[in-house]
Every structure is written in C-alpha cells, then in structure tokens.
Amino acid sequence: MEDPVAHLWRGTVALRIVTFLFAVGNVVVHYRWYERPWLGWTTLAVMALWSAFTVHAYSRESGRRPWVVVADLLVTCGLMSLSPLIMTDSQFLFNVPLITTIWAACPPVAAGALGGRFAGAASGFAVGLSTYLNRGVASVDLARDVVLLAGAGFVVGMASSTARRSAVRLAQALRTEAATAERERLARSIHDGVLQVLARVRKRGAELGGEAAELAELAGEQEVALRSLVAAAPTESTLDGDADLRPALQLLATSRVQVSTPATQVMLPAAKAFELTAVVREALSNVDKHAGPDARAWVLLEDLGEEVVLSVRDDGPGIPEGRLASAEAEGRMGVAQSIRGRVEALRGTLELQTGPGEGTEWEVRVFR
Numbered sequence: 522m523e524d525p526v527a528h529l530w531r532g533t534v535a536l537r538i539v540t541f542l543f544a545v546g547n548v549v550v551h552y553r554w555y556e557r558p559w560l561g562w563t564t565l566a567v568m569a570l571w572s573a574f575t576v577h578a579y580s581r582e583s584g585r586r587p588w589v590v591v592a593d594l595l596v597t598c599g600l601m602s603l604s605p606l607i608m609t610d611s612q613f614l615f616n617v618p619l620i621t622t623i624w625a626a627c628p629p630v631a632a633g634a635l636g637g638r639f640a641g642a643a644s645g646f647a648v649g650l651s652t653y654l655n656r657g658v659a660s661v662d663l664a665r666d667v668v669l670l671a672g673a674g675f676v677v678g679m680a681s682s683t684a685r686r687s688a689v690r691l692a693q694a695l696r697t698e699a700a701t702a703e704r705e706r707l708a709r710s711i712h713d714g715v716l717q718v719l720a721r722v723r724k725r726g727a728e729l730g731g732e733a734a735e736l737a738e739l740a741g742e743q744e745v746a747l748r749s750l751v752a753a754a755p756t757e758s759t760l761d762g763d764a765d766l767r768p769a770l771q772l773l774a775t776s777r778v779q780v781s782t783p784a785t786q787v788m789l790p791a792a793k794a795f796e797l798t799a800v801v802r803e804a805l806s807n808v809d810k811h812a813g814p815d816a817r818a819w820v821l822l823e824d825l826g827e828e829v830v831l832s833v834r835d836d837g838p839g840i841p842e843g844r845l846a847s848a849e850a851e852g853r854m855g856v857a858q859s860i861r862g863r864v865e866a867l868r869g870t871l872e873l874q875t876g877p878g879e880g881t882e883w884e885v886r887v888f889r
Contacts, residue, residue, distance in 0.1 A: 525688035526681040529634040530579050540624040541572045547622045561607045594628040598651040629674030637682045641674025764791040769798040782822040796863050803859040804833040804883050812837025834882040840875040
C-alpha cells in the first residue's frame with residue numbers, strides 16, 4: 522500500500538529542486554560583491570549534493586526517516602550560518618538574501634510531512650531562529666519569514682495527519698466490508714445446510730417426545746447460538762484502541778437470552794468494552810443460577826452519545842430484600858466484585874430494580 526502522504530513528499534522533492542534553482546540564481550546575481558566568492562560557490566556545491574541526496578531519500582518510502590529530516594534541518598542551518606563569512610556588511614544592510622535563501626524552507630515541509638503539524642511548526646521556528654542569529658537583527662521581514670516557515674510546516678503537518686487518519690479509516694472500512702461480505706456468504710451456506718438440519722431435528726424431536734425431546738431442546742439451543750454467531754456484527758477496532766461493543770454482546774444470545782443492540786457501531790476503549798461484556802456475562806450467569814431453568818433474560822444496549830447504557834432484565838422470582846447484603850457479609854462476593862466492582866472501576870453508575878415476583882433488572886451507565 523502506498524504511503525498515504527506520498528503526494529506531500531513528491532511536493533517536498535519538487536520544492537527542493539525549485540528552491541535550489543532559485544539559490545543558484547541568487548549566487549549568480551550577488552557573488553561579485555561577496556566578501557568570499559569562493560566560499561559562496563563551495564556552499565552552493567554542498568547544497569547541490571545535499572539536494573541530490575534528499576531528493577533521492579524523499580522519493581523513496583524507505584528514505585523518509587526521522588534522522589534524514591533532522592539531518593536536513595541541521596545541514597540547512599549549518600550552511601545558512603556561513604552567510605556572515607560569505608556576505609559583506611553592506612549586503613546585510615541592504616537585506617540581500619542569505620546564501621541558502623528560500624532553499625531553507627524545505628526542512629519544515631519535510632518535518633510536517635513526517636511528524637505532523639507540531640514537528641513542522643517546530644522545524645519552521647528553528648529555521649527562523651537560525652535566520653535571526655545570522656542576520657543579527659529583528660525586522661518585520663524576518664518576522665514574516667518565521668511565520669511563513671512555521672505556518673507552512675504546520676499546514677503540511679495537518680495535511681499529513683489528516684491523510685494518514687483517512688487512510689486508516691478507509692482500510693478499516695474495506696476490512697469491514699470484506700468481513701461483512703464473507704459473513705453473508707457463510708450465513709447463506711449455513712442457512713441452507715446446518716440451520717435447516719438443526720431446525721428439522723428440533724421440530725421432529727419435539728414431536729417424538731422422550732429422549733428425542735431432550736435432543737430437540739439441545740438442537741434448538743445450538744440453532745439459536747449459531748444464528749447469533751452469524752448475525753453478530755464483525756469485530757472492529759481502531760488504532761486508538763477503541764472497539765465495537767456490539768459483537769461481544771450479540772454472542773451472548775441463546776434460546777433464553779435476547780440481545781438488542783443499535784444498528785450502528787458503539788465504539789468504546791477496548792478495555793472498557795471488555796469489562797462491560799464481563800458485567801453482562803456475570804448478570805446472565807446469576808440468572809442461570811438463581812432465576813430458574815425457565816427464566817428468560819433480555820439485554821439492551823443503548824448509545825446515548827455521551828454515555829452508554831446497558832440493561833439486563835429477567836423474568837425470574839427477583840432478589841429478596843437484604844439478600845445481596847447478607848451474601849456479601851457471608852463472603853460471597855459475586856455481585857459485589859464481578860458487577861458492582863467492575864462498574865465502579867469504570868466510573869459508571871449501577872442501578873438495581875428487583876422485588877419478589879418482579880424479576881431483576883440491572884442498569885449500567887458508563888460515560889465516554
């Protein structure tokens with residue numbers, strides 16, 4: 522895959538060539554009045570060699586390395602520092618361009634393309650500081666040059682950061698599209714084969730009764746689990762460490778557990794998504810242990826923008842008043858540690874609604 526900021530590097534290469542030609546013209550026009558013309562031509566020759574090296578390096582992805590950009594900045598400032606030895610005092614007085622002239626604008630652009638807006642701006646300020654130290658006097662023209670150099674590096678850096686983020690998002694979108702297409706293909710194959718067989722076993726076993734009915738129940742559970750697996754959204758994550766909460770929750774669906782999630786992604790930090798899934802899993806485990814074999818449960822995920830709300834509700838007998846406190850006092854820390862402790866670690870809120878014969882509902886709110 523091509524470097525997403527390759528176009529910026531091509532622009533940097535073109536800028537280096539054009540500015541070097543301008544520097545050649547500057548020396549041709551002013552060398553007769555230089556204090557040391559031979560040093561001016563020597564400096565121009567070094568600039569030519571360094572331009573050839575950087576053009577070659579910046580034209581290849583393997584050559585766009587931090588040490589090359591830092592060396593470019595140091596060489597540029599070093600050659601600029603020869604200006605007081607080359608130029609006369611009258612040339613400084615009449616604001617004749619330094620020996621490097623606008624050739625010095627390349628390092629900020631390269632730094633921005635490689636390191637982003639702050640690296641580009643810092644490189645621009647460094648070149649501006651070198652210009653001030655060599656001229657020895659502050660002026661409106663100098664301030665203008667510093668602003669332009671830092672601004673150019675900053676803008677190129679913003680463009681490079683945006684291009685890289687766009688490339689990452691495009692790659693993620695392509696992976697999601699490919700995963701979705703493959704999932705749909707597998708879903709069609711499974712629906713035409715395995716799911717139909719499981720559905721037939723479930724139906725026929727229920728008709729026969731006895732041991733066949735037990736097999737039918739198992740086949741029904743596997744059918745629901747397989748449908749949930751096929752219907753679950755593809756797992757997605759970002760370079761920032763965010764993950765979609767929906768797939769992990771959708772895989773918890775069974776014949777007795779219904780999971781409802783938004784149609785769009787619910788992105789959270791991966792660690793937070795893992796902990797919320799563990800909270801739901803523990804709540805469903807409590808349904809299996811305490812609500813009876815016939816109890817049903819519902820999991821609802823809501824994305825409210827600034828916060829994510831998870832609800833786990835069952836139609837069991839409910840939790841008697843004081844039961845949780847007594848269990849915690851006896852050292853049984855399942856709810857206290859697995860549910861309440863995780864929510865507190867996430868700095869979220871936990872609300873329990875229950876009562877004899879009213880079922881149980883846990884509501885978890887976690888702020889982004």
